[in-house]
Amino acid sequence: MLQYQAPLEEFNFLAHKVLRLSELLPLLPEHHHIDADLFRATLEVGAELTQEQLLPLNGSGDAEGCRLEQGGVKTPQGFKSAYRLFQENGWPALTVPLSIGGQGFPGTAGVFFDEMLASTNLSFSIFANVREGVLRCVDRFGDERVRSLFSDKLASGEWLGTMCLTEPQAGSDLGLIRTTAVTQSDGSYLLSGTKIFISNGDHDLTENIVHLVLARTEGAPAGTGGLSLFVVPKYQLEVPASANGVSVIALEHKHGIRANATCALAFENARGYRVGELNRGLACMFLLMNSARLAVGVQTVGLTEVAYQNALRYTQERLQGRALNGATHPDQPADPLLSHIGVKSSLVQQRLFIEPARLLCAWVGTLLDEARCHPDDARRKQASQLAELLTPIVKGYLSQHAGTHISSALQLFGGHGYIVETGMEQLLRDAAICPIYEGTNYIQSLDLLGRKTLSDQGQRLGIFLSHIPALAERLRQRPGLEGVVTTLASWGAEFEPLVQQLSVDTVFNRDVVGLVAPDFLELLGTVVFGYLWAWIADAAAPSTSDEKFLRSKPALARLYFSEAEVRVPSLIEKLKRNASRLGLLEQIQLC
């Protein structure tokens, strides 16, 4: 059985010492009522909820799974009452703006709370999470009727939500979507079509479910430019409620997240309401997609954190072999696994991932707050652009690496890691969805290099790079971190010529982007992690002696740089060799 202690010290350190929320929040009208004490106290209550209510349901929910009975999905035992508690205690409203009935906590609080949800019960967290993105779409793009019908119920979590994009023939290529929407005299639409892989597609947690659906109106152009967005409730909104032509065709059997209901849904003349302009559905949906992509990054942090905690505990307790430099526990039949340097090194690698991954998510959460409501126009724009650059890194880089670290944690258990009852193997299965959903990682890498870097003339990338000198300046005053400063600055200087070369190469062959995009994501992710480690080390350096958990951070940062220093040049060299790699790929016939 897995154990979990929410890393509250880390949360508060990142929020207040690193991101300095107490300086920022007073400037943000939506969040200025939240101070450090309320932030801390709220996360403490959230920690209790997740540790005591959700963790005990994680293994049992996985074993039991969801069931399809008489056309409806039943969630595993305990999920319904856990959701009721979750909802009645107001958690759905945590980061919902005050203006629409929420509590107005900043995005960082949401990121940390969601991390605890993911650490303790990923399937439950997916049920809980999509709703807020649906709400934000409805609130931003819906007309008064739509807002009045759905906002309150979504804000309170009385109803949950879904995103209906994928169809059997349309996965990464949404331009192939066929679901139709036929306009009605009252301004509503009747939707018909098949949607697959719909998380939370049906369940018994709430009385109604709000589907956000991409569909094509009559006469709309082909491709993504002909897609509009609709909100379609499971039950019609009249009283008494009647079914609305949405039925469950299939409940998927999956590798992981088995307690979440992934459904194929048939829409047959289901009544829906348009959200946003005609044929601009994809742009509206992207508001939700971007928050979903941040959520995936947060999930990977939660999963690696709980895997790490359990591996650390096991390696402290399990006695096996003797340390190479001599017994550390000569009174015992063997030394604890943690006495072996290779075991410690594996755990440290996990920490080197988790800490900057958590800060990255929290940082993007803060940037999205700034982008929405900072009083300074330029600051809003810059925050928005930086968040756009970092989003594919949050989703793609984190989910690409999380599986490796969870697998390392599992392997520290030896054969016990492979046994279901230990709980580690579920984490590996659950995490395996993260590289796939909300846009595959290959799509993320194309987004990062193509749209966010090359098509942008490097502007968004420039915003990130412009942050480096100020941090370097602060770090120069920290003894022992001089090497970090030099390396970070040298990395920053590599990007301009590299992006220029890639731009030129792409003019001659568009496949250059398609080939090197994953390498570019890996490179920028590695450099962003360096920036984040430097930031953490800077904030931790003046720690007083009672903050024991901060003492290792400068050494962790230096270790990160020591290893990344040899990887970054090899990644850059690989990117530069794209022409010869493309040439060789063309000579290779796979079939």
Place this chain on the structure above:
Amino acid sequence: MLQYQAPLEEFNFLAHKVLRLSELLPLLPEHHHIDADLFRATLEVGAELTQEQLLPLNGSGDAEGCRLEQGGVKTPQGFKSAYRLFQENGWPALTVPLSIGGQGFPGTAGVFFDEMLASTNLSFSIFANVREGVLRCVDRFGDERVRSLFSDKLASGEWLGTMCLTEPQAGSDLGLIRTTAVTQSDGSYLLSGTKIFISNGDHDLTENIVHLVLARTEGAPAGTGGLSLFVVPKYQLEVPASANGVSVIALEHKHGIRANATCALAFENARGYRVGELNRGLACMFLLMNSARLAVGVQTVGLTEVAYQNALRYTQERLQGRALNGATHPDQPADPLLSHIGVKSSLVQQRLFIEPARLLCAWVGTLLDEARCHPDDARRKQASQLAELLTPIVKGYLSQHAGTHISSALQLFGGHGYIVETGMEQLLRDAAICPIYEGTNYIQSLDLLGRKTLSDQGQRLGIFLSHIPALAERLRQRPGLEGVVTTLASWGAEFEPLVQQLSVDTVFNRDVVGLVAPDFLELLGTVVFGYLWAWIADAAAPSTSDEKFLRSKPALARLYFSEAEVRVPSLIEKLKRNASRLGLLEQIQLC
């Protein structure tokens, strides 16, 4: 549902064009009756068996799993009759020496046949495979009575076998084993103790099961030097057979290989027979362990091969998006996934792994044949030492990377890869045991760097390195491969100074070995793969036009080198920095 076509062309190419078995086998007394035609024809029949009998049971066996009923394990539906067919057709005897009733095929044939088993049904292959190692232990170390009791039944596959090493308190640290063996007046022993994680621990496939058990006799020294090896049948050998004090305490629920019976076994005064000298049990067991480690490498090849084949097929069929350089199939609503350069690149990465991995296993299979029965003493010794060096690479390097490639293949299916019915996710779960069992990968890396390299004064490593110049000389005559020659030679030259530095560093701090062992495994694995790609390219170069599948190999080899050229120096640099990394690790407190 997974599909599979055994890669027979590749098998024959490796056996006859690369390893040149038709020159070697006539020199080996145990194998000189096997010619290329018999080799080819036998693998063809084996391909039919695995494709038609075992593949259909793979998904169903995983879903059903084994069951514990009335103290005995029932295998999933179809396994019993498949095993009967397998046994009656003589497959268990394939590589068993003629002298003990086998067919005397060379190890390479066994490697390729086992790869087909692993591709089509890993759980079944584990049932089938352990037996031959048990037989070889019994044949080599058993006295006449033991051989007469067990050899024939094991050779024919009438009985299957297990390896009983692990106990609850003794996993990687076998010195902690507590199972006792009490000597009896007739020379037999009574064994008592608990063994866990025993593959094939109990089942209904054969009438009896032969357990090979590490245990401690009365008064034996503590640690591994007090372990002796025993063969313990499930049923006593008198007629009628009666139970022998071996009972199933638990049948494990596992992440994967769910159709294999992983058991906890209790031995209560179970009658056993010693195999090999008193207190030399571990050395005897290592004969079996080394073949088991080769088998794990073969398993990873089989799993990545079937994952690759299915991903290739899916990406040819699935239409999604348009190629970046313009539509390749303008008459279709979208281009096949394979038209996207990033998709092709991912598949090529899988090929870059599978081909040298397969050759590595086949090469070690051949080396073990040579080590056993080559008429030239020096050749026997050299083959044995080289096989010893390569074994931790086969087990550790292959299983460390296989999961990544299977995960890449799965991700090419998008959301469909995450669905149980597609079959890909089972491969990922099954493959996850490979880094763990038969000695964790960390243990493999310590074995490679500590025992096989540093303690050996680089002698075994020198044998490998001495192979490089001859291959380089041949390659110089192949146009287009000059760069490969230069790089390979330069890599070879890096090892002497590196190993010298590590030897010196280790004198000052034994933890250096423990820290850098995984990096050294990664480095040597990467270089060995380079050697293997160069070997493949050399053998493929003079191909005639009717050998279409050979045409891409030189380009694959060059691509491998193009990518490894930038990775190898960074790995070497990382290894050299061990002192500063150790210093930083010492400053980091994890708890």
